[in-house]
Amino acid sequence: MTRNKVKLEYITNDSSRKATFKKRKKGLLKKVEELTTLCGVEACAIICSPYDTYAEAWPSKSGARNVLARFMSLSHEKQGKKMLDQETYLGQRVVKAEQQLEKLMKDNREREITKVMYECLNGVRSLEGLNLEDTMDLFVVADKTSKMVAKRIESLQKNAGNNK
Amino acid sequence: MTRNKVKLEYITNDSSRKATFKKRKKGLLKKVEELTTLCGVEACAIICSPYDTYAEAWPSKSGARNVLARFMSLSHEKQGKKMLDQETYLGQRVVKAEQQLEKLMKDNREREITKVMYECLNGVRSLEGLNLEDTMDLFVVADKTSKMVAKRIESLQKNAGNNK
DNA sequence: TACTCTATTTATAATCA
DNA sequence: TTGATTATAAATAGAGT
Numbered sequence: 075m076t077r078n079k080v081k082l083e084y085i086t087n088d089s090s091r092k093a094t095f096k097k098r099k100k101g102l103l104k105k106v107e108e109l110t111t112l113c114g115v116e117a118c119a120i121i122c123s124p125y126d127t128y129a130e131a132w133p134s135k136s137g138a139r140n141v142l143a144r145f146m147s148l149s150h151e152k153q154g155k156k157m158l159d160q161e162t163y164l165g166q167r168v169v170k171a172e173q174q175l176e177k178l179m180k181d182n183r184e185r186e187i188t189k190v191m192y193e194c195l196n197g198v199r200s201l202e203g204l205n206l207e208d209t210m211d212l213f214v215v216a217d218k219t220s221k222m223v224a225k226r227i228e229s230l231q232k233n234a235g236n237n238k
Numbered sequence: 239m240t241r242n243k244v245k246l247e248y249i250t251n252d253s254s255r256k257a258t259f260k261k262r263k264k265g266l267l268k269k270v271e272e273l274t275t276l277c278g279v280e281a282c283a284i285i286c287s288p289y290d291t292y293a294e295a296w297p298s299k300s301g302a303r304n305v306l307a308r309f310m311s312l313s314h315e316k317q318g319k320k321m322l323d324q325e326t327y328l329g330q331r332v333v334k335a336e337q338q339l340e341k342l343m344k345d346n347r348e349r350e351i352t353k354v355m356y357e358c359l360n361g362v363r364s365l366e367g368l369n370l371e372d373t374m375d376l377f378v379v380a381d382k383t384s385k386m387v388a389k390r391i392e393s394l395q396k397n398a399g400n401n402k
Numbered sequence: 403t404a405c406t407c408t409a410t411t412t413a414t415a416a417t418c419a
Numbered sequence: 420t421t422g423a424t425t426a427t428a429a430a431t432a433g434a435g436t
Contacts, residue, residue, distance in 0.1 A: 076410040077432040084278050089403075094432080095277040096404090101430060102273060105266050105413095106283065113259040114248050117285040119270065240427040241415040253420080258415080260421095265413055269430095 085091035099121065106119050249255035263285065270283050 075412055075431050077408080077434080079411065080276075080432065082272060082275055085276050090432085091277055093404085095273070095279065097431060098269070098273050098276070102266070102269050102281075104430090105262070105269060108246060109259070109262050109266060109285070111246055112244075112249050112262070113255055115259065115285055117266075117283060119281065119283045121273070121279055121281040239414050239429055241417080241425085243428065244415065254415085257421090261414060268413090 085094055102119055102121075106117050109115065110117050249258055266283055266285075270281050273279065274281050
């Protein structure tokens with residue numbers, strides 16, 4: 075992007091490709107951090123780098139560690155909305171308020187664990203370093219996903235049976 | 239970054255924060271795609287956006303879909319290395335060559351499924367749209383993680399018992 | 403190979419439509 | 420409020436060390 079305009083295609087020269095990678099990786103990280111700071115959002119970039127043993131992840135300040143947590147809480151919200159009708163709405167607001175604190179604490183924990191999970195998935199951390207509590211929580215997260223998928227399989231198999 | 243130099247801090251004004259977010263999100267995506275094209279790496283950015291219902295993920299061209307696949311293959315490689323001694327090395331090279339094609343096909347499939355998993359985790363896709371084959375493969379990936387964690391828990395519990 | 407230095411290109415903040 | 424415009428800040432390709 076300077077001195078010469080560069081064509082947007084794979085850089086075949088090994089050394090200049092590496093140099094460009096290093097520069098742009100740095101630039102990209104900076105952009106991610108700026109976005110999180112300026113706009114108050116959580117963001118990260120993940121790069122499967124050929125120049126490092128592992129894929130690299132930058133969770134920036136707060137990172138993407140709550141992506142999974144969000145997904146899970148969204149599933150719950152959706153279920154909730156379906157069951158919710160106008161009559162029960164007002165009564166539930168009280169319950170909701172009471173549940174807020176508990177949820178906040180739970181969310182924080184889930185974020186922590188999601189961070190750990192991401193680190194494991196990205197190979198920057200192994201399970202060996204985890205204590206029992208963290209491992210248990212990670213298990214819960216992994217197990218949730220697993221069960222969710224199992225249900226879906228069951229549902230699909232039923233449908234397949236019906237269509238025959 | 240222009241007209242005026244901007245202080246790197248949270249933008250309190252709602253509309254300008256949103257405008258900046260939109261611009262910078264676009265810019266960041268472009269940078270990610272350029273990096274993948276120029277340097278031949280896989281990369282993505284994940285943003286938990288307050289302006290959209292779901293967290294957004296950009297897998298760019300190839301994306302981060304193989305992050306999990308990498309993690310898993312790394313685990314296997316490590317196990318392999320431990321079991322491998324000098325004597326068996328040469329004999330195994332033949333087997334390895336034969337396994338290459340199978341592995342390549344398997345890897346491609348794993349990438350596909352990892353993409354799907356990421357999309358689910360990021361909320362941009364629900365399990366409802368998956369066919370049986372994809373769901374089964376997703377189950378395998380989720381189940382692997384789950385079992386891995388279960389083993390770790392077992393190991394930790396044993397250690398805790400020994401130390402008492 | 404890995405920094406440092408700029409000439410340029412690119413990204414974007416403020417402004418305007 | 421979203422979409423262009425443009426003046427300026429920031430990123431960076433290539434060269435030099």
